[in-house]
Amino acid sequence: MLEIQSHQKVHRGRLFPEIQWTEDQKHLYRDNLENHHQRCRVIFERLQPELIKNHYNWFMAVDSETGDYFIDQNEEVVTQMCLQKHPNAIPFIFVINETGVAGKI
Template sequence: MTETKPNRTVRRGRVFPEIQWSEEKKAQWKAEKEAFYKRCKIIFDRVQPELIKTHYNWYIAVEPDSGDYFIDKDNIVVAKIAHQKYPNARLFVFRINETGVSGTI
């Protein structure tokens, strides 16, 4: 006697519908992201020459609205410290070195 197995339909693709952004929305998002980066970079450029002497290759999280920044050896820890003081704020994390980035592509 053979048992018959039910045919199952395999679902392909995403469970959630994809977000469809217009080109204008994409451009606006990119411009906002770039403006936020520039605001953070100003603060980083101001403190980086002094911090590079004592905290080379550490991480710095910048909150641009207040001008506050936080430093730590670990990028996850520095983000947690910053979010404790500013729980709903957007932050940007730089690495304290010559370029401000933590890796290469």
């Protein structure tokens, strides 16, 4: 029996080619993200020494706009807690330990 082989190449491309960001839009997005992270980091670093005693390796969600924070052992739960109180917020998640991140690089 003869097998038929297809020699057509699959053309891969953008999922939404109509959405094209300019370099200025990309830089603005990165700057906003970095500013958001820095505001959240200040709140985390202020609270970290106090929380690390009783909540080591728990998760902490910080809303930079209000300064509110939420802690729980489960990352998904802490995210949902933040989004229930502030539905339009973009919480930044930290791990309550010496570095604020999980794992090693």
